[in-house]
Amino acid sequence: MASNKNEPLRGVRGMNDILPADEPLWQRFEDAVAGVMNAYAYRRIRTPILEHTRLFVRGIGEVTDIVEKEMYSFTDALNGEHLSLRPENTAGVVRSVIEHNLLYDGPRRLWYTGPMFRHERPQKGRYRQFHQVGAEAMGLTGPDIDAELILLCQRLWDDLDLPPVTLEINTLGQAAERAAHRAALIAHFEAHADQLDEDARRRLHSNPLRILDTKNPAMQGLADSAPKLIDFLGAESLAHFEGLQRLLKSQNIPFRINPRLVRGLDYYNLTVFEWIFDGLTICGGGRYDPLIEMLGGKPAPGVGFAIGVERVLEILRRQEQSAPSVDVYVVQQGEAALEAALQCAERLRDYAVSVQMHAGGGSFKSQMKRADGSGAAYAIILGDNEVAQGVASVKALREGGQAGASGAQVSVPMAQVADYIRERMLGQ
Ligand code: ATP
Ligand code: MG
Numbered sequence: 001m002a003s004n005k006n007e008p009l010r011g012v013r014g015m016n017d018i019l020p021a022d023e024p025l026w027q028r029f030e031d032a033v034a035g036v037m038n039a040y041a042y043r044r045i046r047t048p049i050l051e052h053t054r055l056f057v058r059g060i061g062e063v064t065d066i067v068e069k070e071m072y073s074f075t076d077a078l079n080g081e082h083l084s085l086r087p088e089n090t091a092g093v094v095r096s097v098i099e100h101n102l103l104y105d106g107p108r109r110l111w112y113t114g115p116m117f118r119h120e121r122p123q124k125g126r127y128r129q130f131h132q133v134g135a136e137a138m139g140l141t142g143p144d145i146d147a148e149l150i151l152l153c154q155r156l157w158d159d160l161d162l163p164p165v166t167l168e169i170n171t172l173g174q175a176a177e178r179a180a181h182r183a184a185l186i187a188h189f190e191a192h193a194d195q196l197d198e199d200a201r202r203r204l205h206s207n208p209l210r211i212l213d214t215k216n217p218a219m220q221g222l223a224d225s226a227p228k229l230i231d232f233l234g235a236e237s238l239a240h241f242e243g244l245q246r247l248l249k250s251q252n253i254p255f256r257i258n259p260r261l262v263r264g265l266d267y268y269n270l271t272v273f274e275w276i277f278d279g280l281t282i283c284g285g286g287r288y289d290p291l292i293e294m295l296g297g298k299p300a301p302g303v304g305f306a307i308g309v310e311r312v313l314e315i316l317r318r319q320e321q322s323a324p325s326v327d328v329y330v331v332q333q334g335e336a337a338l339e340a341a342l343q344c345a346e347r348l349r350d351y352a353v354s355v356q357m358h359a360g361g362g363s364f365k366s367q368m369k370r371a372d373g374s375g376a377a378y379a380i381i382l383g384d385n386e387v388a389q390g391v392a393s394v395k396a397l398r399e400g401g402q403a404g405a406s407g408a409q410v411s412v413p414m415a416q417v418a419d420y421i422r423e424r425m426l427g428q
Contacts, residue, residue, distance in 0.1 A: 014120070014128030025313055025320075032159045033113065033133050040152045042111040042135050047092040049115065053082040059091030059295055061267065063206040070118040085117035090288065090304055091295070093136050098297035107139030113309070125280050125311045136304035138292065143240050146271040146287065146303055147247035153275060153283055153305065154253055162315055165282065167253065169273045170261035171241040172209075173233045175290070182208055184227040195222050212260040228259045240270050267291040271303065277315055283307040326356040328378045328421060329371035329397075331364060337382040340414060344380060344392060347418040353425065372397060378421055381409070392417045396424075 011017060018026060037044070053073045060067050072085040086092055089112050102108050113133040120126055135152065137145045150167065157165050172178060185208045189196060196204065197219055200211045212223050233241070248255050255273075263272045263286055272286035285305025293299040328348055332341040345355040356374055358367045364383065371379040381393040392414055396407035412420045 014122035016127060025316060029313060032156060036152060036156045036159060037111045042109040045093055045110045045112050047096050049086055050083050051086055051092050053084040055091050055095055056084055070120055072117050072119055087118045088116055088306060089134055090136060094292055094295050097138060098295060103139050103300055109137045111135040131309035132306040133309055134304055134306040136302060138302040139300045141301045142303060143244035146244050149303060149305055150253060150273060151251060166276045167255040168258040168261050168276060169255050170258050171237060171270055172268050172272055173229055173237045174269055177232050177234060177237060181227060181229045181232040188226050192222055209262045212262050223260055230259060237270060244271055280311055282311045326354045326374055326376045328353055328355045328380060329374045329376040330355060330357045330380045331367040331371055332358060332382040334384050336387045340387055341382045344417050348421060351418055351422045390414050
């Protein structure tokens with residue numbers, strides 16, 4: 001391609017620079033991950049970014065989005081090898097475990113982090129180079145280990161102070177059970193062939209299970225009414241799924257069963273799960289018992305997950321922006337009120353409460369607007385009336401951290417305002 005030497009050089013579309021300003025956030029995330037992995041006795045493994053293309057074709061599946069259209073694959077001009085940038089890392093970790101015989105003395109709990117590459121249309125939360133953190137437990141049949149991985153995720157969300165993330169779980173049963181379901185599924189979709197979109201028609205015979213994953217609004221009814229895999233499961237698969245649910249309940253992990261959760265990769269069986277925030281999946285995982293043997297190892301079960309790092313960081317970023325920067329905003333009008341306000345603010349600061357004093361005058365109404373916008377949890381209001389009565393009016397601006405959920409205004413004797421606020425802040 002002809003290139004204009006005056007044209008500025010730019011990075012590859014969908015591949016981001018992570019600049020120093022973002023580093024504290026990445027560091028915080030990476031430290032939390034390392035801490036949690038250590039707490040669950042998972043050990044880090046680092047595998048190459050390039051692998052033989054056939055590893056992903058065999059390990060992810062030929063009729064998956066990733067292998068069909070998202071891989072950066074090329075032929076090494078120097079030796080003719082067919083290579084791909086890794087689009088995910090379960091296949092690479094399994095390859096390494098087999099190659100180095102890591103399961104020789106029993107099960108392994110491993111984790112990794114690093115960049116992954118998929119040729120997708122860049123948009124919010126979707127890049128061509130992105131990062132994943134993943135964990136893989138091999139040689140264990142579960143459902144205890146499935147639950148452990150979910151608890152590990154929950155602990156990470158807690159350590160990062162994420163707002164509530166929804167856990168969805170489902171079971172994909174075993175291959176034979178899926179085959180029976182598949183026939184019913186194809187019959188269902190064929191009976192409504194006129195309602196299928198192009199994507200669904202393409203998948204009807206190659207990967208009909210994936211049609212359940214459709215985001216097309218026009219297809220939701222058809223997908224919801226499709227035969228459910230759970231009705232095709234034998235006793236053993238059902239027991240595994242029920243065992244997982246029992247363990248999650250016993251550990252107070254809320255979850256929702258989503259019969260349409262199928263995940264994109266071919267090798268999953270039994271447990272699949274996703275953590276969702278604001279409509280975006282931040283973590284997906286599941287069991288892949290057939291995979292190790294499929295890639296040439298001695299048969300051994302496996303289960304794991306991958307977290308989309310950029311998607312989690314985006315939540316953290318948003319939260320930092322909305323985090324209250326001050327605890328208390330002082331609204332005051334009149335000379336006497338100002339003196340009382342200054343005194344009151346100093347006493348609060350003695351208690352390490354951060355206080356923003358309104359300056360520059362203005363009506364109570366406009367000052368209250370500022371108070372709301374400041375993110376403060378409380379407003380203290382002082383005017384002539386309050387001063388005459390020796391009190392301050394205190395108003396909670398955000399109940400339970402929730403903006404807009406303001407409480408009533410209460411009168412508190414001036415001398416007790418600092419204690420009143422401190423007690424409430426400690427009580428939260
Ligand atoms: P989706 O349905 O969003 O395409 P997926 O099934 O392809 O997801 P996985 O292969 O399960 O995703 O990857 C695990 C996680 O990695 C996803 O849940 C998401 O958080 C993240 N992820 C996947 N693809 C991208 C991407 N292109 N850019 C950023 N994050 C991604
Ligand atoms: Mg995808």
